[in-house]
Every structure is written in C-alpha cells, then in structure tokens.
Amino acid sequence: MQSNGARGPARLILAVAAVVSLAVSLTACSDDSSPSDAASKAASAASRAASAASRAASAATRAGDSLASATAEAGRKFDEFKNGADAKDEVKVDGSASPDSDGRATVKVTASNPTSSARSYVVQVDFRDKSGNLLDTTVVTVDDVAAGGSKDATARSNRALTGDVDTTVARAVRH
The missing domain is CATH 1.10.287 (Helix Hairpins)
Structure with missing residues (x-):
C-alpha cells in the first residue's frame, strides 16, 4: 500500500x-x-x-x-508472546515525541501493573505526523513492573524523524 x-x-x-x-x-x-x-x-x-x-x-x-x-x-x-494478556489500557505514552541527539524521536512509556505479582510488558509505539500518517514504529520492553506499581521506559524511533511527531500505543502485552 x-x-x-x-x-x-x-x-x-x-x-x-x-x-x-x-x-x-x-x-x-x-x-x-x-x-x-x-x-x-x-x-x-x-x-x-x-x-x-x-x-x-x-x-x-x-x-x-x-x-x-x-x-x-x-x-x-x-x-514471541503467545500467552500474554492484552494490556493496551495499562500502558500510556507521554504524547508528543522529542528528538534525541541523533534526531530520533523519543517518548516516555509508562506501564501500570494492576496484578498481584510482578509482570513485564512488550509495547508497540507508533510515531505519526500531524495528519496521522505512520512514520515509524518500535517495540519497547518494560521489565519487572512491581505488583500494583508502575515503571517507565523510553521508546525511540528507528530513524531520525522531523517535524511534530505524535505517539500512540499501538498494542501492549503483559506477561
């Protein structure tokens, strides 16, 4: 396409x-x-x-x-995570991305674990322009999120992106 x-x-x-x-x-x-x-x-x-x-x-x-x-x-x-639980509603991104020193877009990802034991998350973050066109996508792992707690990670685009870049959680799995 x-x-x-x-x-x-x-x-x-x-x-x-x-x-x-x-x-x-x-x-x-x-x-x-x-x-x-x-x-x-x-x-x-x-x-x-x-x-x-x-x-x-x-x-x-x-x-x-x-x-x-x-x-x-x-x-x-x-x-790789066939038995993971859908956890998209347990993960949030900061919203807008900011460039790092290499021009790659970065955004803070926060996973909140509502379960009674430590869990890890695999999160796909999409980077889009203001028109909604997909510019890049990446996967970040948030390991060992404590029971009832939250933990941050940073998602980083695979290449340099310019202009205003919005980010969304495309999908997330808890395992």
Missing part, C-alpha cells in the same frame, strides 16, 4: 514531466535554429526539478522500506 507521503514525489515527477514537455515545445517553436533563452532556462529548471524529484522519490522509497522493516520486526517480537 502506498502511503500519502509517497504521493508527493510522484506528483512532483509528473509536474516536472509537464515542464520538460513545455520546454521542448518552446524550443521547437523558436524562430531561429537555436533554442530561445526562455526555453533554455525552462529546460535547465526542469532538469534540476527532475533531479530533485528523483532524489525525493528515492528518499520516500527508503523511508517506506524502513517502515515496512520496523513493522515486520514489531510483529516478530509480539509473536
């Missing part, structure tokens, strides 16, 4: 193709045998835009591949 983030580069590539086509048309309509100055400038600008669009599309592809890999890894980690 293509995310909304990948549509921007595709639209940019189509726009660049239209500009290149226009530049070629203007060149062909020139009164003399050399391209007009305007057509030459348009062709040069189109070439630069095409290069930028190609780089943007490549970055979008890498980001999509990274997200798919992170999502698959989260699934594998949860598959």
